Amino acid sequence: MARAMTDAESISIPLEFMAKWMTQYKTWYHFVLESYRSRFEELLTTVDHIAFRNMDERLLFYLKGQKETLRSNKLYLSNTEIASDLNSSREVITRLMKKLADRHLIRLDRNYIEILSLEF
Known part of the structure; x- marks a missing residue:
């Protein structure tokens, strides 16, 4: 696909x-x-x-890969799309994305995800 x-x-x-x-x-x-x-x-x-790997590690790897592939810090992906790509549920991805935002690694907006730093 x-x-x-x-x-x-x-x-x-x-x-x-x-x-x-x-x-x-x-x-x-x-x-x-x-x-x-x-x-x-x-x-x-x-x-x-x-x-x-744990799902949080998989999510970080996925976001890094998308950033490199698209050559942009702004990813226009929904949590549902990410969950589908990672074979997970939207709820799990939403919870993990919120944790990343709380740690100031990403910024969540209505229409996109902005990657601030995926190094921790």
Whole structure:
């Protein structure tokens, strides 16, 4: 599943081109392998976090990742969206976000979350 957080364009490459390009172009071959490797590392990190981390640690990691990905301290995400991404309930995320706001790590606004500092 993919969700665009900003305006984006996507392309779809037919499978027959993929096979041909893999043998014909070394750069394409390396790009595809690097993409698979990167996604696999993300999967392993996710499994590690689900199995061995508390939800507050997972939430901090998630917020840091969103900040880096979007290159912005303002995240236009609802607690429901975050809960869905972290396989948790909205109530748990809301409680943890309130704790982060009380510690002045984030500022909660009606339409966005502003990251002040995620280092503690």
